[in-house]
Amino acid sequence: MINIFNIFxxxxxxxxxxxxxxxxxxxxxxxxxxxxxxxxxxxxxHTIALFFDRLREIPMLKxxxxxxxWVSQIxxxxxxxxxxxxxxxxxVSFIPTFLNKKEIIFNxxxxxxxxxIFIYNYFEVILKNFIFIAIATSPLLLAYGRIFASGGVYFIxxxxxxxxxxxxxxSCGLFCGFIVLGFSPRIKVRPVINWGTxxxxxxIIYNLVVSNPLNVIGxxxxxxxxxxxxxxxxxxxxxNISLITNSALTGIVFKQxxxxxxxxxxxxxxxxxxxxxxxxxxxxxxKKKIISVMEENGADIGTFIKPSVEDSKSYMNIxxxxxxxxxxELIYLHRDHTILLQLSMIIVLAAAFIIxxxxxxxxDGETAMFYLRLSYPASVLLLTIFAxxxxxxxxxxxxxxxxxxKMSPFGMRRFVYTKYFLFFAIQFLFVFxxxxxxxxxxxxxGAIYITGIFSFWISxxxxxxxxxxxxxxxxxxxxxxxxxxxxxxxxxxxxxSFTFSAFPVLLAVISxxxxxxxxxxxxxxxxxxxxxxxxxxxxxxxxxxxxxxNEI
Amino acid sequence: MIKINKLNKxxxxxxxxxxxxxxxxxxxxxxxxxxxxxxxxxxMKILAGILLPTSGDVFLDGKKMPDARQEVIxxxxxxxxxxxxxxxxxxxxxxxFIYSIFKLEExxxxxxxxxxxxxxDLNDQANDLVEDYSLxxxxxxxxxxxxxxxxxxxxxxxxxxxxxxxxxxxxxxMFVDFASAGxxxxxxxxxxxxxxxxxxxxxxxxxxxTVATGSMSELRTMMKIESGNLIDIFLAVTDASND
Numbered sequence: 001m002i003n004i005f006n007i008f009x010x011x012x013x014x015x016x017x018x019x020x021x022x023x024x025x026x027x028x029x030x031x032x033x034x035x036x037x038x039x040x041x042x043x044x045x046h047t048i049a050l051f052f053d054r055l056r057e058i059p060m061l062k063x064x065x066x067x068x069x070w071v072s073q074i075x076x077x078x079x080x081x082x083x084x085x086x087x088x089x090x091x092v093s094f095i096p097t098f099l100n101k102k103e104i105i106f107n108x109x110x111x112x113x114x115x116x117i118f119i120y121n122y123f124e125v126i127l128k129n130f131i132f133i134a135i136a137t138s139p140l141l142l143a144y145g146r147i148f149a150s151g152g153v154y155f156i157x158x159x160x161x162x163x164x165x166x167x168x169x170x171s172c173g174l175f176c177g178f179i180v181l182g183f184s185p186r187i188k189v190r191p192v193i194n195w196g197t198x199x200x201x202x203x204i205i206y207n208l209v210v211s212n213p214l215n216v217i218g219x220x221x222x223x224x225x226x227x228x229x230x231x232x233x234x235x236x237x238x239x240n241i242s243l244i245t246n247s248a249l250t251g252i253v254f255k256q257x258x259x260x261x262x263x264x265x266x267x268x269x270x271x272x273x274x275x276x277x278x279x280x281x282x283x284x285x286x287k288k289k290i291i292s293v294m295e296e297n298g299a300d301i302g303t304f305i306k307p308s309v310e311d312s313k314s315y316m317n318i319x320x321x322x323x324x325x326x327x328x329e330l331i332y333l334h335r336d337h338t339i340l341l342q343l344s345m346i347i348v349l350a351a352a353f354i355i356x357x358x359x360x361x362x363x364d365g366e367t368a369m370f371y372l373r374l375s376y377p378a379s380v381l382l383l384t385i386f387a388x389x390x391x392x393x394x395x396x397x398x399x400x401x402x403x404x405x406k407m408s409p410f411g412m413r414r415f416v417y418t419k420y421f422l423f424f425a426i427q428f429l430f431v432f433x434x435x436x437x438x439x440x441x442x443x444x445x446g447a448i449y450i451t452g453i454f455s456f457w458i459s460x461x462x463x464x465x466x467x468x469x470x471x472x473x474x475x476x477x478x479x480x481x482x483x484x485x486x487x488x489x490x491x492x493x494x495x496x497s498f499t500f501s502a503f504p505v506l507l508a509v510i511s512x513x514x515x516x517x518x519x520x521x522x523x524x525x526x527x528x529x530x531x532x533x534x535x536x537x538x539x540x541x542x543x544x545x546x547x548x549x550n551e552i
Numbered sequence: 553m554i555k556i557n558k559l560n561k562x563x564x565x566x567x568x569x570x571x572x573x574x575x576x577x578x579x580x581x582x583x584x585x586x587x588x589x590x591x592x593x594x595x596m597k598i599l600a601g602i603l604l605p606t607s608g609d610v611f612l613d614g615k616k617m618p619d620a621r622q623e624v625i626x627x628x629x630x631x632x633x634x635x636x637x638x639x640x641x642x643x644x645x646x647x648x649f650i651y652s653i654f655k656l657e658e659x660x661x662x663x664x665x666x667x668x669x670x671x672x673d674l675n676d677q678a679n680d681l682v683e684d685y686s687l688x689x690x691x692x693x694x695x696x697x698x699x700x701x702x703x704x705x706x707x708x709x710x711x712x713x714x715x716x717x718x719x720x721x722x723x724x725x726m727f728v729d730f731a732s733a734g735x736x737x738x739x740x741x742x743x744x745x746x747x748x749x750x751x752x753x754x755x756x757x758x759x760x761x762t763v764a765t766g767s768m769s770e771l772r773t774m775m776k777i778e779s780g781n782l783i784d785i786f787l788a789v790t791d792a793s794n795d
Contacts, residue, residue, distance in 0.1 A: 324652035327645075328638060335640040335681070401636050403602050409625055410653035551603050 325410070325418040379438060380501045383431055383458060384494060391423045391466030392493045393484035396475045412547045416540065420467050428459040450522060454508040457529035458501050464536025465497045471543040504529075553578045553705055553736040554599065559608035561594055561760075568594045569760045571608070576738055576753070581731045583751030584740040585786060591760040592740040593633065596707050599738070600630035612705065626654070629703035633710035633740075635690040639683035643674050643693050646682060650697045668696040673719075687714030695723060699730075706730065706737045712746060724750050748782035756789045764789045 395416070398405065405415045432455035439451055473489035484490065507525050554576035561569040569591045576582040586592050597603040598610060601621045610617040612624045638646055647665045656664070669675045672692040682690065691714050698706065706727075712720045727737055728750055741747055747754060748768065755765040764771055764785075771785045 322652075324649045328641065328649055331645065332638075332640050400632075401638060403600070403630070403632070404636050404650075405653070406602065407600055407625060407628070407630060408653045409622075409655050 323418070325415060326422055329419065329422055379434065380458065380498065380505050383427075383434065383462060384498045384501060386430055387427055387462035387466050387497060388490055388494050389485050391427060391463050392470050392490060394419050394423055395467065395470040396473075396478060396484045396489075399476055399478070402476050406548075413544050416467070416471070416544050416547070420463065420540065423466070424459055424463040427463050428455055431455040431459050431462075450508070450518075453522060453526050453529060454504050457504045457525060457532065460529060460533045460536060461500045461504065462497050464532065464540070465500060466493060468536065468539050468543065469493045469496065471540070471547060474547075553580070553613060554582075554738060555609075555611040556595070556599075557609040559595065559598065559610060560606045561591075561598060561603065562606045563594075567760065572757065572760070572762050574738075574755055574762065574765070576736055578736050579731055579734055580753055581727055581737045581739060581751045583747035583754040584738055584757065585742070585744065585747060585754060585782075586740075586757035587742075587790060590757045592757055593709055595757070596630060596632075596709050596738070596740060599707050600628065601625075602630070626701075627704040628707065629698045629701055629705070630707040631694055631698050631709065631711060633713055635687075635694040637682045637690055637693060640681060642679045642681055643669065643685070643689075643696075644678040646693060647697060647700060650700060654701050656701065664700055668700050671699075672696045672722075688716055688719055691715055692719060695726070699726070704735055706735065706739075708737060709740045711739065711741065712743055720746070744782040744786055754782070756786060758790045 398415075406412055432452065435451045435455050436448060439448075469489060469492060473492070475484060475489070478484050504525065507521050554574060556572055556574040559569055559572040560567065572591065572595060574582075574584075574595075584592055584595070594603060598605050599612065599617065601618050604618060612620075613627055615624050617624070638649065641649060644665060647668065648661070651661055651665065666675075669678045672695060674689065674692055674696065677685065677689060682693065685693065691711070695711075708727075711723060715723065724746060727739070731737055731752075739747065739751060753765070753767055754771060756763050756771075764774060766774060768782065768785070771789070777784055777788060
């Protein structure tokens with residue numbers, strides 16, 4: 001709730017003061033990570049486990065009011081959110097930071113004597129981002145420390161943790177930057193990191209700091225929490241850095257300094273390792289790739305050139321004959337680096353989500369079911385973000401070229417339907433693979449047909465709403481689909497589609513969980529899915545008429 | 553080929569066009585001149601079917617627009633003042649795309665695409681992404697995409713933006729060839745030398761009203777300028793209409 005309030009508050013603030021626009025995506029990114037943390041971060045999993053599995057064992061909770069209980073949980077979830085936020089926020093921010101420096105990196109890699117410049121740039125980025133991260137996270141880390149530890153050690157160790165964290169994040173960014181550059185040396189990059197994100201982070205943190213949890217939950221509760229947290233199983237943060245960081249912090253909290261030191265060493269080791277890996281990759285794959293491209297084009301070494309798409313390799317020239325619009329869209333999906341980066345971020349989130357489920361496999365049936373139910377809203381949030389980026393801006397992304405379509409025999413109707421079915425297929429594929437994997441992780445091997453039905457239904461809802469709102473709120477003057485997705489239309493789409501998608505999710509959970517209800521629920525869902533499909537087409541059909549007849 | 557009677561256009565509360573009249577015959581290169589914000593582009597967009605007239609009649613090839621837009625869609629090509637291109641496609645892919653959405657003769661696809669790439673000196677950059685093209689190259693690609701469709705009517709808005717002198721002259725020559733072969737061009741430009749060189753008829757629009765129409769000699773007679781060039785005529789016409 002606080003998060004939603006913040007989004008709108010900031011929007012109003014921005015409109016009033018006409019300062020830099022803070023995108024909905026930034027807020028959504030943060031929001032999704034907050035929810036994501038429920039199954040992702042160590043703190044979140046502790047909290048969930050504590051709340052649903054062991055909380056009832058705490059005697060004092062019987063005296064705690066329900067509202068206070070919820071508030072305390074929400075606050076704890078907020079606290080546990082910061083690590084994944086930094087990881088993914090960092091990745092998204094730092095990849096472009098490096099891509100913007102691609103010419104420096106490239107030239108350095110071609111000339112060993114420039115190696116110090118490469119190192120200098122590397123650490124320059126680390127230092128700059130250290131300041132950014134330190135400013136952005138210190139209040140939160142200090143607030144975290146205020147709750148769980150009282151000693152000054154925490155305050156000394158915090159900057160060290162932040163620094164090592166920065167090194168890892170920047171190194172990950174560079175690593176991903178190399179991968180992206182390696183795949184597509186021609187890309188042009190626009191910085192993603194912006195002051196809006198920074199302001200937003202500060203604002204959220206400010207809210208957290210002023211709403212001191214001690215005022216809400218009391219010292220006794222914290223003591224009880226810590227006592228029970230110690231009895232929990234090994235934290236299940238899986239492969240991520242947050243596990244190590246949390247272990248390091250927890251070590252201090254519980255005054256287990258050997259544990260803390262061990263984890264700090266792990267962080268330092270990871271930092272050094274990533275730096276070495278990056279240097280190796282830089283001198284290996286990346287350089288080799290660029291040199292080979294340059295040699296093919298007969299360019300002088302030391303000049304950064306943009307290679308041509310070889311005609312024989314200009315895939316789709318044949319497909320253009322049959323399906324020009326599909327070919328064009330697929331080419332854009334491949335060549336537009338912003339789509340690549342944004343979708344890869346979502347896919348990384350999805351992958352991390354699924355990998356974390358592995359940690360719950362050994363849980364008993366009831367707890368596993370709880371995780372499954374919990375994971376569905378988070379899944380839908382992910383799917384909605386995916387659709388928000390891909391489907392909603394699909395019509396507006398055509399920009400002024402829509403004139404070309406309108407003036408061609410291809411026509412608006414075919415244009416909209418081609419895009420609709422293409423994006424429906426992509427959306428369905430993503431939803432189906434994602435949900436199937438989640439289900440398989442939970443051992444629902446026989447439920448693939450149920451997953452198919454619900455994937456179909458959720459995809460219809462997301463694609464249908466995306467196209468209906470996409471046509472209604474079309475803005476052909478904006479050529480950057482990301483801006484379309486993050487504008488007011490994107491907010492409306494996000495809220496609407498998330499709300500509507502909740503219904504199939506609810507039915508899906510019922511059909512998975514309750515054997516007796518499964519058949520009727522599935523038939524009912526199938527009926528509604530088909531109904532939604534035709535309803536969406538009917539509305540889109542009416543709206544196409546508007547596009548055909550009205551001025552655009 | 554193009555006929556406009558008493559065309560009015562309001563955008564919001566603002567009236568852009570006032571009773572605009574035009575009559576462009578087949579084979580004409582019709583210069584449509586006027587200062588900035590005079591209403592040239594709005595008229596062009598109405599002819600192309602992008603904007604709708606508030607009142608008045610617009611006919612293309614004898615068919616009333618926008619009702620008959622589908623019937624004349626193959627015959628008319630609008631080239632706006634900035635190139636409408638897909639940046640992430642290569643020049644060749646873009647022409648392929650155009651070839652497909654306009655459903656052109658399939659067995660001549662490669663032949664035509666290669667021909668127009670060569671004709672506009674884009675052959676060497678045919679496999680580069682459009683985003684890497686200069687403005688002039690983009691403009692050339694726009695023209696290649698227009699001519700490849702073999703339209704009967706070209707609506708061209710400020711065609712020489714970004715073109716070097718050689719390319720500009722090449723485009724002008726192509727316009728003349730196109731008109732000689734029976735094509736019709738409505739050419740909006742503020743480069744009056746070009747209009748004077750290639751247009752056989754000219755209409756001047758100012759503040760949304762057509763203030764003068766005719767051949768160069770007719771305009772000279774109208775404005776009582778015996779030996780002036782088009783710039784003199786244009787200034788005289790617009791000054792008179794401002795008064």
